[in-house]
Amino acid sequence: MRGLAREFDPDIALTIYDGAEADEARRLFSMAQDLGMPAPAAGAMRATRQFELGGRVWTLTMSPLQAFEARVDNRQGDLLALMGVVLSLAAGWLVWMLMTARDRAEDVAQRMTQELRGARDDLDSTLSAIPDLLFEISLDERMLRYRSSRADLLAASPEEFLGKHLADVLPPEVVLSCQNALQQALRDGYAGGWQYPLELGGERKWFELSVARKDGALPGDPPTFIALSRDITERKEADARTHRLAYYDALTGLPNRRLLVEHMERALERARRLGQVGALFFIDLDHFKRINDARGHAVGDALLVQVARRLQGLLRPTDTVGRLGGDEFVVLAQDLGADLETARQAAQALAVQLREALDRPYAVHGRPYSSAGSMGVTLFPRAQAGTQDMLREADTAMYRAKAQGRNRVAFFEPIMQADAQEELSLAQDLQRAWPERQFAVYVQPQVDARGALVGGELLLRWFHPERGAVPPDRFIPMAEESGLILRLGEWVLEQACDALTVLAPTHPALRLSVNMSQLQFRQDDFVERLQAMLERSGAPASQLVLEVTESLLIGSVDDTIARMTRLVNMGLRFSIDDFGTGYSSFSYLKRLPLYELKIDKSFVQDTPDNPSDTAIVQSILSVARHLGLSVVAEGVETQAQADFLAASHCQGLQGYLFGRPQPLAEWLAALRQAG
Incomplete structure (x- = not known):
């Protein structure tokens, strides 16, 4: 109008x-x-x-x-x-x-119908393109409609599901999950995040269910549910990979430190709650680095996998074995007893089984290998001790087992913690000792069979302002481990060269011996550095004797011989220190460019009264004589020992009988004064 x-x-x-x-x-x-x-x-x-x-x-x-x-x-x-x-x-x-109203109404109706059909087709296309399973489910849990492009995710054709009850097409545990989602949607209007697995075509698939309530079109009509089920298998697999990377060792598949600590926390809480005692085993493979160095990491990794399988095979379902890294493994054993003594006996029995399993030969790529392990054990719970305390205690006990000779088992004792703290304190003091000039070079004289001075051995001493004189057998291994021995060794060589320069005018025949660290000897530029040191000081190389131990010969023998030969060609001489206590072999005696053997004091101290030691000393002297090598006996403290050695044609003697170690400067001053 x-x-x-x-x-x-x-x-x-x-x-x-x-x-x-x-x-x-x-x-x-x-x-x-x-x-x-x-x-x-x-x-x-x-x-x-x-x-x-x-x-x-x-x-x-x-x-x-x-x-x-x-x-x-x-x-x-x-x-x-x-x-x-x-x-x-x-x-x-x-x-x-x-x-014309009818015609126009029909025209409008036709246009609206076309528009509705277009919208319907567009919606149909959109719904068919959704990569999820879309269902309409009745209030009594029957499937009314289905739409999806992913019919491959169904165990049967879609038509077979329509009209079926959820319990007719889904496993019971999945039905329960779906029912919970429907109940939540009925109550709240929407439910999401419900996950469930299904076996489809021999594969395990994971789905995530979201449900929305659809109210009836007319008052009194029952509501229905629109359910969307999304395939989240790839996401679950990615989550599983992430979880494995975060909680499991990539090589062996064992729990890593993070997951192991979680297991330890639960085991500790359980032990305190139930009054049970458990044990933590810290295992470190002995000399594993040699296999890696000699055969490569591929062989080493394969051996580590076999170690992991052997340890797993010995444990109960409630126990845990994990890998901390490298060649370190941890075994967590729960409920070994209601008291410490019972648990200790059970832990000892399990430790024996673990050692026996590790001692058995391994086969990698068709070749046999052997590898043992040192093991530290701590019992838990202890008062106020947490998981980190447990790991520290087991680790401390493991190092005690290594110190006792390796391939052993040691149980943690509180005294070990005190020792470990003392070792740490000493190591920290050692690092401060070098810049604070707390080291000094001493010398102990060496004489011939008649008692005449022929040289001396330079000895490193550490005088701490509070500890006093620290024994060399305590700080030298620490210096080796920290690398400080490189600076200390070079400093002692410089002192030796300077001393030989001072002695050359008045005592040109006196020689000085210096102990060589294996770490120092194997430096790439060691020969060049020593040559430059001799040239700078003007010291006669022929009067400098380098004392090495038999352990230097383990490993790269050819490289060792080549390096020794270069130094001998420069005029230096070599002596095998503590001969007879290590890797003694006549084969290397023939190949090495040696000048001297030093008999260890452990063989000298009971001569000539002990027949065994006497025989060993005489055998060493005989071998040296036939190989044309000089011999110095260490630890000579009595005249009887000196007489026996002189009668046995030992060329050199060293010990308290002839002089205690004294500062190098004082020794040189006394020689200058004596003329």
Whole structure:
């Protein structure tokens, strides 16, 4: 009607009634009322037209407004004619609108149907493209509809699922999970994050279920559920890989330190709660580095995997074996007894089994290998001791087992902790000793069979401001481990060269011996550094004797011989220190460019009364004589020992009988004074 009104003169008021009378109660449209136009004046002229259409009677009235009357100069004839024309046009237009309403309605309906079909097809395409399983499920848990492009995720065709109850197509444990999700959606309107596994085509798949409640279309209709099940197998596998990387050793598959500590925390809490005693075993493979160095890490890794399998095979389901890294393994054994003694006996028995398993030969790539392990054991729970304390105690006990000769088992004792703390304190003091100049070089004289001075051995001494003199057998191994021995060894060599330079004018025949660290000897530039030192000081190389131990010969023998030969060609001489206590072999005696053997004091101290030691000393002297080597006997403290050695044709003697170690500077001053 508003569209029709826009076609009329704005100064004419049109009104349409539903019926044969111009009854305001049945008024359908009024330009004055509906369009806000001025109302006709009271008593104004009005034209009325009635017509029947569609089985109904319609009444149209039209009245001029004052503006219209003014415009036509109140000419009644013209006004009536014009109103008749307008009224006829309005009636015709209304008739046309009503006659064509059906066609236009059908056209609108057709367009709307096409639009709805397009929207439906678009929605259908969208739903079919979703890579998830989309179901509509009834309140009684039956499948009503299914949509997805992933029919491959179904164990049967979609049609076979429709109308079926969840319990008919899903395993019981999955049904329970789905029921919980439906109940949550019914209560809250939505449920998400419910995960469940399914075996499909021989593979284990993981799904995540999200459910939304769909209320009934009409009041009283029961709600249904729209369930979306997403394949999250790849995500679960990625999570599993991440979890394994975070909690498991990549090589052996054993729990790593992080997961092991979690197991230890639970075991410790359980032991305290139940009054049970458990044990923690710290295992370190002995000399494993040799296998890595000689055969490569691939062989070493394969052996570590076999070690892991052997340890796993000995344990109960409640026990844990983990790898901390390198060649270190930890075994956590729970519930070994209700008291310490019972648990200790059970731990000892398990330790024996673990050692026997590790001692058995290994085969890697068809070749046999052997590897034993040193083992430290601590019992738990201890008062106020946590997981880190347990690891520290077992580790401390393991190092005690190594110190006792390796391939042994040692149980932690509180005294070990005190010893470990003392070792740490000493190691820290050692690092400060070098910059604070707490070291000194001493010398112990060496004499011939007649007692005449022929040289001396330089000895390193450490004088701590609070500890006093620290024994060499305590700080030398620490210096080796920390690398400080390289600086100390070079300093002692410099002292020896300077001393030989001082001795050369008055005592050119005296020789000085210096103990060589294996670490120092194997430096790549050791030969060049020593040569530069000799040239700088002007010391005679022929009077410098380098004492090495038999352990130097383990490993790269050819490289050792080549390096020794270069130094001998420079004029230096070599002596095997503590001969007979280590890797004694006549084969290397023939190959090495040696000058001297030193008999260890452990063989000298009981001669000539002990027949065994006496025989060993005489055998060493005989071998040296046939190989043309000089011999120095250490630890000579009695005249009887000196007489026996002289009678046995030992060329050199060294010990308290002939002089205690004294500062090098004092020894040199005494020689200069004696002329």
